[in-house]
Amino acid sequence: MDSPAGKMAAVRADSTTEEKTAAPESKPAAESVRPKEHGHRDKRKKTDVADSYNCWFKTLRSLTANNSEYFERHKTQYSGRFSSAVCVLQGHADAIQPVLEGFIRIAPDFDADENTPSNGYRSLVKVVGTCIRRIIHVQRKVVNNRDGLLFQSKHYCLELEAYASVLCQLRAIMDVAQKVLAKSKHGQLFPEEKFFPEFLFEEAESLDKECFYGRCVGFQFCSSMQPIFHTISTAMASFAEAYSDHDGQLTRALASLLNSGKYAMNPELRARTIVSMCDKADISFCKAFWNITEEGPLQHMSGFLSSSVNVNKVFHIPALPFEMESSLEDGELVTITPPCSQTGPGPVQVRLICFENREGQPEDISSPILDQVEEKLGTKKKVPAPKSDALIIHIHGGGFVAQSSKSHEMYLRTWAKDIDVPILSVDYSLAPAHPFPRAMEECFFAYAWALKNAQILGTTAERVCLAGDSAGGNLCVSVAMRAANYGIRVPDGVLAAYTPFLVRYTPSPSRLLCMMDPLLPMGILSRCIAAYAGLKEKKPGEDVSSSSSTTSSTPQLSTPEHNFSSARLVFDPSPTEPKRSGEGAAAPKLLFTNTTGGLCEVHTPSPSPPSGEGPDHTDIPVLTVETETAVIHGKQNTEQTVDNLKEPHFEDIALSPYEEDSGDSEWSLTDKQTEVDSPSRGGAGDEKSPEEGSKQMEKDRAAEDDPNRPSSLSLPSLPSLDEISMAISKMTESKPEEVVLPSEPVHSPSSIAHVTRYRPSPILNNPYMSPLLADDELLKGLPPVYLVPCALDPVLDDSIMFAQRLKALGVPYKLQVVEELSHGFLNFTSICKEARQANDLCVNNLLEMLGRRPRGGRVGTPTRKV
Numbered sequence: 030m031d032s033p034a035g036k037m038a039a040v041r042a043d044s045t046t047e048e049k050t051a052a053p054e055s056k057p058a059a060e061s062v063r064p065k066e067h068g069h070r071d072k073r074k075k076t077d078v079a080d081s082y083n084c085w086f087k088t089l090r091s092l093t094a095n096n097s098e099y100f101e102r103h104k105t106q107y108s109g110r111f112s113s114a115v116c117v118l119q120g121h122a123d124a125i126q127p128v129l130e131g132f133i134r135i136a137p138d139f140d141a142d143e144n145t146p147s148n149g150y151r152s153l154v155k156v157v158g159t160c161i162r163r164i165i166h167v168q169r170k171v172v173n174n175r176d177g178l179l180f181q182s183k184h185y186c187l188e189l190e191a192y193a194s195v196l197c198q199l200r201a202i203m204d205v206a207q208k209v210l211a212k213s214k215h216g217q218l219f220p221e222e223k224f225f226p227e228f229l230f231e232e233a234e235s236l237d238k239e240c241f242y243g244r245c246v247g248f249q250f251c252s253s254m255q256p257i258f259h260t261i262s263t264a265m266a267s268f269a270e271a272y273s274d275h276d277g278q279l280t281r282a283l284a285s286l287l288n289s290g291k292y293a294m295n296p297e298l299r300a301r302t303i304v305s306m307c308d309k310a311d312i313s314f315c316k317a318f319w320n321i322t323e324e325g326p327l328q329h330m331s332g333f334l335s336s337s338v339n340v341n342k343v344f345h346i347p348a349l350p351f352e353m354e355s356s357l358e359d360g361e362l363v364t365i366t367p368p369c370s371q372t373g374p375g376p377v378q379v380r381l382i383c384f385e386n387r388e389g390q391p392e393d394i395s396s397p398i399l400d401q402v403e404e405k406l407g408t409k410k411k412v413p414a415p416k417s418d419a420l421i422i423h424i425h426g427g428g429f430v431a432q433s434s435k436s437h438e439m440y441l442r443t444w445a446k447d448i449d450v451p452i453l454s455v456d457y458s459l460a461p462a463h464p465f466p467r468a469m470e471e472c473f474f475a476y477a478w479a480l481k482n483a484q485i486l487g488t489t490a491e492r493v494c495l496a497g498d499s500a501g502g503n504l505c506v507s508v509a510m511r512a513a514n515y516g517i518r519v520p521d522g523v524l525a526a527y528t529p530f531l532v533r534y535t536p537s538p539s540r541l542l543c544m545m546d547p548l549l550p551m552g553i554l555s556r557c558i559a560a561y562a563g564l565k566e567k568k569p570g571e572d573v574s575s576s577s578s579t580t581s582s583t584p585q586l587s588t589p590e591h592n593f594s595s596a597r598l599v600f601d602p603s604p605t606e607p608k609r610s611g612e613g614a615a616a617p618k619l620l621f622t623n624t625t626g627g628l629c630e631v632h633t634p635s636p637s638p639p640s641g642e643g644p645d646h647t648d649i650p651v652l653t654v655e656t657e658t659a660v661i662h663g664k665q666n667t668e669q670t671v672d673n674l675k676e677p678h679f680e681d682i683a684l685s686p687y688e689e690d691s692g693d694s695e696w697s698l699t700d701k702q703t704e705v706d707s708p709s710r711g712g713a714g715d716e717k718s719p720e721e722g723s724k725q726m727e728k729d730r731a732a733e734d735d736p737n738r739p740s741s742l743s744l745p746s747l748p749s750l751d752e753i754s755m756a757i758s759k760m761t762e763s764k765p766e767e768v769v770l771p772s773e774p775v776h777s778p779s780s781i782a783h784v785t786r787y788r789p790s791p792i793l794n795n796p797y798m799s800p801l802l803a804d805d806e807l808l809k810g811l812p813p814v815y816l817v818p819c820a821l822d823p824v825l826d827d828s829i830m831f832a833q834r835l836k837a838l839g840v841p842y843k844l845q846v847v848e849e850l851s852h853g854f855l856n857f858t859s860i861c862k863e864a865r866q867a868n869d870l871c872v873n874n875l876l877e878m879l880g881r882r883p884r885g886g887r888v889g890t891p892t893r894k895v
């Protein structure tokens with residue numbers, strides 16, 4: 030087998046090829062994989078970015094002045110609210126502009142490599158830019174329509190008020206981001222551990238997040254994602270209500286269908302429900318909602334929306350130890366023992382998906398229904414297709430607490446058809462019933478078993494890769510590290526889409542995006558961490574010093590506090606050597622090796638996991654196949670005239686939630702932000718000199734070189750309430766009516782009580798839980814890693830920092846940042862064009878790992894040269 034170093038040479042980057050071939054079709058990632066430009070083009074680009082931002086702020090000011098003046102003169106039912114909304118949001122815009130410029134200036138220092146201009150600071154800048162442009166769009170519509178008889182004054186007023194609140198909270202988030210920056214070392218997106226910033230969590234948690242879940246939900250993403258987020262958040266709010274009133278997944282699904290109308294009609298009510306649910310709901314709510322497509326009428330969705338496959342079977346890998354050849358020493362055998370942590374040994378449920386029935390696969394593995402149909406149509410192939418030479422082992426996401434191979438079937442079937450390789454997806458046991466390291470052990474066991482038993486999966490497994498999204502990507506990397514550590518064959522590549530690599534309560538600029546993320550709100554993320562780590566959530570006022578592992582200084586993984594069988598099974602987090610064959614091979618009944626090869630004594634039989642907590646693990650000695658039906662199938666100034674304002678300018682892009690995205694490059698800031706230097710900001714014309722901000726930062730950067738200064742980076746501070754009020758009163762004398770919009774970021778005292786749940790714990794230092802914490806030796810064993818994060822995803826920084834580590838260690842990697850899409854985009858491939866393009870990118874990565882030609886001749890040899 031090729032050594033990782035050998036493979037590295039084979040997959041080394043030729044980003045120019047990639048750019049040329051990928052750009053037209055795969056917009057989401059192509060922008061961020063575009064190589065750095067040089068010379069005059071590069072300079073022009075920097076000026077473009079600076080100009081764009083200047084223009085947006087100028088345009089906003091002009092429109093605000095125009096609308097403000099208009100509504101002062103024309104008194105109508107909503108005129109007061111209009112005046113106050115536009116003035117308040119202008120106040121926030123003025124306050125945020127110098128801060129934004131500061132971030133634009135420092136952001137390039139945090140990129141993983143010069144060809145990938147992406148990190149959490151860039152993302153925050155981008156989000157603020159998008160918000161400003163949406164406000165411009167709404168204001169321009171007001172200017173265009175306000176004199177018309179059919180002018181929907183209430184609608185536009187509510188829109189502007191909503192965006193005023195969003196901008197207000199963005200100010201607060203930028204403020205928290207500055208504090209994160211101040212605690213971070215140069216180039217590091219995560220602050221140092223010794224600065225465990227509880228106060229940051231307090232601030233972050235206490236922000237009023239409702240504005241992000243109402244009518245502006247998902248505003249940061251591309252236009253085609255917005256109806257999706259309106260639907261999901263409506264479903265989430267109605268499910269939350271149904272969840273508290275009913276038991277049973279089906280009744281809840283039906284009740285939420287009935288509730289959905291009111292939440293669809295009332296975005297503010299929806300937002301309140303979601304925010305309150307995120308504060309209060311426990312992990313079982315997430316499980317129930319995230320699994321909604323697995324039961325009831327939605328369970329057949331994938332059948333209609335995705336490709337048909339001939340093989341789609343669920344079976345169990347028996348909990349029996351087996352031996353494998355060592356990849357390190359010829360002839361040596363390594364014993365692979367069944368997963369045993371927490372609940373004792375148990376089988377692992379897997380799903381085999383294959384486009385066609387292949388040689389070696391058991392007879393009954395193809396679909397009887399499909400067989401009958403094909404027989405009738407006379408298309409039935411009597412002879413199975415020959416064995417494939419490749420295998421994909423897939424590990425699904427779901428925050429470690431929910432979902433299964435079934436909920437990810439939609440894109441897996443498409444992969445099975447497009448790549449035409451058997452896919453084995455692992456239904457690992459879920460937290461909190463099965464905390465770390467159970468899932469990792471099961472995935473590793475399934476990986477090793479699949480290598481050993483490849484022939485019955487219809488493959489010779491000459492090329493094998495691991496692929497996972499979100500939490501599943503994390504598990505894939507851990508499995509690959511473990512394979513290297515065990516000395517067994519490592520996969521030929523790992524695909525990790527939007528993956529968390531640091532599963533602990535560490536802030537970062539991109540993580541601040543969870544304050545507004547429709548899928549991964551902060552309250553839910555923190556509960557996923559606690560569930561996976563087996564930590565008990567600390568209730569306000571509760572003393573955890575005696576109850577938890579948090580106070581333990583032992584480096585050993587401590588016992589999770591719930592759902593723990595009486596089996597004394599302790600997982601040693603240190604990456605020790607596995608048991609070699611003949612060194613006391615396991616006796617599966619009572620004594621068996623634990624995950625690291627040490628002997629464990631079982632005192633009680635392993636209980637079956639409760640239903641809904643992962644696969645039903647009854648110990649079965651043979652491979653069993655469950656039959657499941659295979660489904661066949663921008664010069665403007667304040668003197669600008671109204672007419673000018675009505676004219677569409679270069680920055681007048683489609684911003685309405687339901688309007689088609691223009692696809693203009695203005696949308697995609699990342700590629701324009703490559704190496705953004707200090708932009709000259711003299712022309713903005715506002716009292717707060719942005720240059721002051723930049724100079725201040727320059728000083729800070731110089732001071733940063735002083736090794737004796739612990740916190741070195743800082744940005745200009747936000748203007749105070751008084752400054753904002755003065756700015757507002759300068760623009761208008763009118764007082765707000767009815768709605769009082771915040772002129773300073775609002776904190777909600779009710780949620781402060783929940784911050785107590787963020788606390789460090791030794792278990793959160795485990796490298797198999799957080800590969801970013803793995804030592805160099807462990808990471809060096811990894812095969813090429815293909816990272817596909819999303820620019821607007823809370824876990825973006827995880828991939829950026831992981832890529833930085835891999836780069837430093839010489840481990841081949843490829844980093845392609847997907848723009849404008851949310852975390853979980855693979856789940857939206859059948860309903861969103863951009864998600865489909867991003868999926869194509871993942872497919873091409875997989876093809877490449879498997880030694881095949883990429884589809885459409887796109888994507889050359891990608892891995893960055895280190």
Ligand SMILES: CCCCCCCC/C=C\CCCCCCCC(=O)O[C@H]1CC[C@@]2(C)C(=CC[C@H]3[C@@H]4CC[C@H]([C@H](C)CCCC(C)C)[C@@]4(C)CC[C@@H]32)C1
Pocket residue numbers: 229230233260261264318319320321322426427428429498499500501529531532533534535536537540541543548549551554555557558823824852853856
């Ligand atoms: C001060 C700073 C604070 C920082 C705080 C710390 C932050 C910690 C950060 C990282 C730690 C990592 C923790 C774990 C990460 C978990 C990652 C992870 O695995 O997350 C996945 C969780 C499931 C999900 C949300 C997802 C993707 C797709 C989603 C699915 C799409 C459609 C599905 C709907 C139910 C369909 C409904 C259809 C209809 C309208 C009825 C939906 C929403 C189900 C849930 C998934 C990502």
